[in-house]
Amino acid sequence: MNNIINIGVPSKGRLRKDVLKIFKKKRFKLISERGERDLIGSIKNKNNIKILYLHAREIIERLGDGSLDVGFSGLDLLKESEINIQKKINVLKKLDFGNANLVVAIPDPWIDVQTVADLEEIAFEFRDKKKSRLRVATKYPNLTREFLFSKGVTQFRLVESLGATESYPFTGSAEIITDISSTGETLRANNLRILKDGEILKSQACVFTSKKNTKKKGLKNLVKLLSK
Numbered sequence: 001m002n003n004i005i006n007i008g009v010p011s012k013g014r015l016r017k018d019v020l021k022i023f024k025k026k027r028f029k030l031i032s033e034r035g036e037r038d039l040i041g042s043i044k045n046k047n048n049i050k051i052l053y054l055h056a057r058e059i060i061e062r063l064g065d066g067s068l069d070v071g072f073s074g075l076d077l078l079k080e081s082e083i084n085i086q087k088k089i090n091v092l093k094k095l096d097f098g099n100a101n102l103v104v105a106i107p108d109p110w111i112d113v114q115t116v117a118d119l120e121e122i123a124f125e126f127r128d129k130k131k132s133r134l135r136v137a138t139k140y141p142n143l144t145r146e147f148l149f150s151k152g153v154t155q156f157r158l159v160e161s162l163g164a165t166e167s168y169p170f171t172g173s174a175e176i177i178t179d180i181s182s183t184g185e186t187l188r189a190n191n192l193r194i195l196k197d198g199e200i201l202k203s204q205a206c207v208f209t210s211k212k213n214t215k216k217k218g219l220k221n222l223v224k225l226l227s228k
Contacts, residue, residue, distance in 0.1 A: 003217045005049045008059035008071035011039065015056060015205060018097040019072045026225055048218055059208075063089045066212030069219055070226065076102055076180060076203035080140050090209045093227040098205030100182040102140055104147075104198035107169050107176070108191045115197050116151040119176070123155035126175075133157040137165050137174035140200075144178045147200040166190035 010016045023030055023043075030051060032038035041051035052068065059071040060078055064085035075094070078086060106113055113122060123134040134156045138144045141158045148156060159174045166186060168174040180203065181187055184194060207227055213219070 003048055005216055005219050006068045007051050008054050008068040009051055010056045011053040015098055063208050063210045066210050069210055069213050071208045074098055074203050075206050076201055080142050088211050092207040092209050095205040100180045100203050102200040103181050103194045104178050105187050105192040105194050108193055116195055120153045127155045135159050135174040136176050137161045137168035138178040143200055
C-alpha cells in the first residue's frame with residue numbers, strides 16, 4: 001500500500017478541465033467507476049497510481065501533511081496556507097493556465113480612493129467618526145493582512161467571505177474586498193474597481209509535490225513526465 005502514488009486533482013471547475021487535459025496529453029487514461037462524480041479514480045495500466053478529486057484548497061493541505069504526493073492547485077492557495085505547510089511543498093512547475101490576480105477592490109462611488117495609501121485615510125476616518133474598523137471581506141485572510149500591513153494600513157477588520165465576495169460591500173457585510181480576478185469583469189459588473197496599486201499576488205495553476213514521500217517507487221519518473 002505504501003508504494004501507491006497519490007495525485008490530487010481539483011474536483012470541479014475550469015481548473016479540473018485544464019488539469020485533465022494534461023493527463024490526456026501524456027496518454028494517461030483516467031478511469032472513474034462512477035463517472036465525473038467519483039472522488040477517487042485511477043489510471044489505466046498503472047496500478048500504483050491513485051487519483052483523488054479534491055477541493056483545490058484541500059489539495060494544498062494534503063500535500064502539506066504528505067497524504068498526497070503530487071497535486072495540482074493554485075499558487076494563491078499555497079501562499080495563503082500556513083508557513084509550516086508551505087515549507088513542506090515544492091512548486092514543481094508553473095502551468096500556463098489558471099492565471100488570476102489577488103486584488104484589493106473598492107466600491108465605485110469611492111471617488112477619492114485610488115491607491116492603498118488613500119485607503120489608510122479612510123480607515124482612520126472610519127475609526128474616528130464611526131467608531132468602527134474598515135471591514136475587508138476575503139477568502140484570503142493571511143495574504144490580505146500581510147499586504148495591508150506592509151502598505152501601512154492597520155485600521156481594518158477581516159470578514160471571512162463564505163460565498164460571492166463581490167456582494168459583501170452591497171449587503172452591508174463589509175466596506176471593501178480582496179478577491180481573485182482574472183479579467184476584472186466580475187468586479188466591474190458588481191460596481192467595484194481595483195485600486196491602482198492593489199495587486200496582492202499574481203497567481204496561476206501549478207504542479208506541486210510533497211517533500212515528505214520523495215522516495216516512493218516510480219514517483220520520480222512520474223513527476224518528470226508530468227512536468228515536461
